[in-house]
Amino acid sequence: MRRRAALGLLAVLLLGVGSPAAARDLAQGDVFVSGEGGYHTYRIPSVIATPSGALLAFAEARKGGAGDAGDIDLVSRRSEDDGRTWGPVTLVGDNGPNTFGNPCPVVDRDTGTIWLLTTHNRGTDHERDILAGTSAGTRTVWVLKSLDDGRTWSRPEEITASAKRPEWTWYATGPGVGIQLRSGRLLIPANHAVAGTQAHRSHVLYSDDHGATWRIGGISVDGTNESQAVELADGRVMLNMRNHPPKAPNRRLVAVSTDGGLTLAPPRGDEALPEPPAQASVLRYSTSASGGRNRLLFTNPSGRGRERMTIRMSEDEGETWPIWRVLHEGPAAYSCLAVLRDGTIGVLYERGQRGAYERITFARLDLAWLTQGRDR
Template sequence: MGTPQVPLRTTLFHSERSGLTYRVPALLPVPSGPTLLAFAEQRLSPDDAHAHRLVQRRGTLTGGSVRWDAALVLGTAALEQHRSMNPCPLHDARTGTVFLFFVAVRGQTPEAAQIATGRNAARLCCVTSQDAGRTWSVARDLTEEAVGGAERDWATFAMGPGHGIQLPSGRLLVPAYTYRVDRRECFGKICRTSPHAFAFYSDDHGQTWHHGSLVPNLRSGECQLAVVDGGWAGSVLYCNARSPLGSRVQALSTDDGTSFMPGELVPTLPETARGCQGSILGFLAPPSSRPGDKGWPVGSSMTPPPLNLYASGQESPEQGSGDTQGGGRLGRTERREDGPGDRGPGDPGPREPSPGSGLHGDRRDWAPQLSRPSATLTQSPTWLLYSHPVGRRARLHMSVRLNRSPLDPHSWTEPWVIYQGPSGYSDLAYIGRTPEGASTFACVYESGARVSYEEISFCVFSLQQVLQNVLPGPGPRGQGGKPRAQCRPS
């Protein structure tokens, strides 16, 4: 396979001597072009209690590169006397509206304090844009509408962080998690809470919002969603979540996120000692990998069909903190010490852009080619990409993994390290395909030389590069070393 390649990167946000720090990135491609919207939290210090406002940079594909506008503080994405956190962007392909969800937390109330007292200080908010992120509406507080009476049983909650998705039905989904109060009174104190992933959803293009049921069993927190092909079971919603249980948790939904089946551990996706947010992205598999084909060999010259560009690579609809029962910290309570000291298809032939080319280094004109929505895309198999640091004891070495059989938790490849060094939160996006037919992705991620929160970086890579640099995983295994069947919803 040769020496692993490393994509060229661009720094979008960099910490300042004053202590100003940028954390928790999110990325959203918006047609046409596409325009790339990158978001982050702006904090007065690395501590989450010092989070302040959300910031944005707009990127435009021009020729063979991305041209980024200056950073902009989103002044309307805020509630008075609250700090804005966990950016979670989402694009409605039918209306053209861009939603930016975030959680507004009262004052400097830490998440750990909310969990300890069972008193939620978070509000579910969003702003919208009709011009691809040039201007934004005033903030809308959706807590009473979307959370309602459940707030009594939630010590706190938050979005994603990272991108939301839109289903073929048109339903909008915002990944989220809460700390549920399992037992409130224990000698006058909160006795037991547990983190659970779930989703907020809207079936009327964002006019009204609701919350779905929680992943019922395993402790699961910060999460992202993707639509995957379930074979005879049809398309299912896939959730991949952070967990303090040593590896990631995945859960499936057959009712579009209204509820989830019991989650299961993903042993091939290990967590860091205290856990870390990760990004998940579903995308249309190369044509020769679909049922009835003999597989897609690297080096073939087969060109994929045009891919639609929608938020987070999903097919067109037209088409932090601590668990009070132990197990490490989980969620958005990211303190100053987090980092290396944290305890706790495309055309695979010769026309594929070489390492260092593509959006950054290629001198040829390059731009994703978009197609009109196609109803047949919703019936095609999907693959998954996943980004997360590979370090077990600390947040080190941002990596990408691939899964060709998304319902099988044992089918993840070994990681391709795309950044050597301290790294943390990340977000993946599908940004189109090259004229040669290469599916192309982008990633924003926390990075640094000494600690993971020194800067937020951006890079671009193709599916061909992924296939050239990942090694096969251990393969599906069951008890006694026997092959394990794919997990399918019943």
């Protein structure tokens, strides 16, 4: 009897706060595997649910190596069964020997159009050269759209003139996804660096005409970078930002907008969200399947470096994050959240055994599995 009780206690401990899953309510499968399809490495995951409920997974397909520069294509896979299986890898964008990357899609629920914002640069230009102003070219901003639920895409259209200021050097859309506010405004999180200073800042792009034109919205302070946005229950917009270059205490930075992203308040560090540093994802999870409650989800690596991919949930609009579990204990980096049509939570993220960029995996989990982890 004592042995049985001890085994029961051990089981409880193994499923305790933030423990990795051995539960039936978590399923994981690879979507992009580095080395396959003629590409050295797949990076920068993005996933979004289409108007029909299908899933589109995007990634940078890097031909020559794992680095951020070079011949990089934009590819996608589609799932019609909530991420259980995926269709073939399809080429969304190819800029020849140059870089076509940083996918950041957003769905316009009013028109059904899926907009995909991306950035381009010469394959020979590295980030350090663009920052220093010694590169042959610079980063440019482009947009594509799909009118058929993500099956096909328009030709890319350049929007650099309206999306990037002349004094900005480095530039990136996302990575991750954009959102549509209750007002109908489309909002894309982005970041840039300022010439002569190498200061990095988060900012947002927005469209009030269903994607016909894009404008620069709120700009955060120096030391912010890759970001994701979420609309709070009271209508404010919260921008969750990478701390870059990292400075102690290395925590995620959070800024709030009261005017739909046109301006941003000074950011605060969120002590509950460690920064390895890396990109992170945040998304609203307020569905009938979630009990109709206002909840936010957040994912990023929670280790000292890019490792230990963790999902967290807040039930007070991001004030606290007491519920959390680990998806992968080993190397892990960028991630992107999605809410599936049945209320299941999806996470597309980079992971591996020896390095974080070996594969891009899709995890499916339900609320019951997630809420087994809670701060005590």
